Amino acid sequence: MELKKYDINQSPLYKLNNYKRLLKILDIKDKSLTKLLVAGDNNFYTSEIGGRKVQVPKPQLSRLHKRLQKLFSRIQTRPFLYSGVKGRSNVDNARVHEKSSHLLKVDIAKYYESTNFKRVLKCYINIFKVSPDLAEILARLSTYSGHVPTGSSISQSLTYFCNIKVFDQVMLYCKKRGVTFTLYVDDLTFSSRVPLGNGFLGGINLIFSKNTDYKLHKIRAYNPTTPKKVTGVILKGTSLDVPNDIRKRLNEFKMKHRRVVLNYVNNSTPSSYENAIAHFQKFIGLVSCASQISPYYKLWTDSLCNERRVNNIPAVNQNNPMP
Structure with a gap:
């Protein structure tokens, strides 16, 4: 059941001015929060994907960000x-x-x-009306190297509220x-x-x-x-x-589809099995994406899912052993 949304002034974060209340809202202990604050940028994994720098929170900070995002998501936008x-x-x-x-x-x-950090700090103070001392704690937990991280669960919502x-x-x-x-x-x-x-x-x-x-x-x-x-x-x-780049990728999958299935059915080796799982997962995902734009692809999605069931090829998240 979808949770009811409320105005920002009904958020648990609104007018927050008590440190113990902050700990309760974030569901974290004082010692753990202090460690996160001391660690700073070391709370993130950093990488570069396609020329774009990505900063992803490590598990403990990630849990805190997911908690914050849950609070953000309840606010009416x-x-x-x-x-x-x-x-x-x-x-x-x-x-x-x-x-x-x-x-x-x-x-x-x-x-x-x-x-940047200044804009995030102002957001907590001016939009959420958090006391300056707690707003600084939240801003430090919400930023990497002085800006909103590119790979966090809170990034979209936080920049919107900022x-x-x-x-x-x-x-x-x-x-x-x-x-x-x-x-x-x-x-x-x-x-x-x-x-x-x-x-x-x-x-x-x-x-x-x-x-x-x-x-x-x-x-x-x-x-x-x-x-x-x-x-x-x-x-x-x-x-x-559907954009041409998606059409092109769909055609590429379509051209190799029969070969992948036949290789799996005729050989049943671990490599052909893993290849078939990955192929169907990506192909169905791409067709499903296209079907949101054009109803034409909905039948294609249903056909692929049925073919996967018939051939006992599990979805990735099913984690089934090889038959």
Whole structure:
């Protein structure tokens, strides 16, 4: 059963000013919390994936972040937010704009890295009304090297709350002009039945320059006849379509599918078994992703799942032994 959401002033974090209460809310002992604070950046695993630096909390801090995220997720968010909201997805975000002729996309450059310690501290003090001493503890636990970590469970929600006043200004600016606005992590999408000119974009830039240090980039405007890519979904006229990169990957899986299955059925070796499990898991995952955009792929998903059952190929999380 989905838990009921409440206003931010009903959150256990709101107006928090007692250290023992903080420990209880975070479900952690004083000694353990002190160790986390002393460890600082050593609480994170760091790596680089595809040229992007990633910071993932180690188990103890991860548990604390998951607790914080649970608290964040209970808070009612604005209607324009589509990321990190249960029951909403990147496809829903795109669907909001499918009937609009003109569309403008804007990204916030290095969003997590640019959301610094000072902004996080202000968020806890000004948005959650936490006392300054406890807000500093929460800000230290919520950041890596002076910014929001890129690989934590709290990153999406925390950056949203850090910037809620800015996004509210953007929402009001759009509402006055009859423009539809949605937010998906660091992707801002605007759509309208009339062209969104330089004047409109100038107003958005002004809101950010007055209130933040963020840089807006990857700005792209679409006219009525141009297919529009919004958070991984293609808008064509008044319908949704699957992006070419996903189509290409689906074709690659499709071409090798029969070979993988026959190799498993005829050989039944450990390597062919593991290969078949991985293949079906990735193929079904990709088709399922496509089916959220286009109903055509739903039948394909059902067919693959049935084929996996018939051949006794388990899903990865079933952890079945080889027959």
